[in-house]
Amino acid sequence: MEIAGIHHLKLPVSDVARSCAWYERVLGFEVAIEFTEDGEVRGVALRRDGCSPQLALRHDPARAKALSGFDALALLVPSRADVETWKAALDEAGEPHGGVVTGHGGGKVLVGLHDPDGIEIRLYAD
Helix, strand or coil: CCCCCCCEEEEEECCHHHHHHHHHHHHCCEEEEEEEECCEEEEEEEECCCCCCEEEEEECHHHHHHHCCCCCEEEECCCHHHHHHHHHHHHHHCCCCCEEEECHHHCEEEEEEECCCCCEEEEEEC
8 A cells, every 4th residue: 555645735724815815925826726615715725836735725713723833834945045035035025934944954944934824834945
């Protein structure tokens, strides 16, 4: 039996539209699927070219609040130089973050980037 990888990662959010807009604007994701219940969008699947797995956002305010401040997601970038490029782009966009630190094995990690619910998203290169 094999497992070939991770299909998607689902994060709870308090406001699907607000969070979706942030992931599109800040990280370059785009909506692949909308999940509608009782006429209301309650979740989205997001994709980004070259990025696997997909990211899903699901309306669940209580769980989103519980994850606030936790670094639930580290996105892999191709190189250490790309981490610095992301830092510069986030700085230029006025998007707050905690800067670049040295990761395990000497890699670079941009820390302290928070989505609208305060969930920390890291950008990581080995």
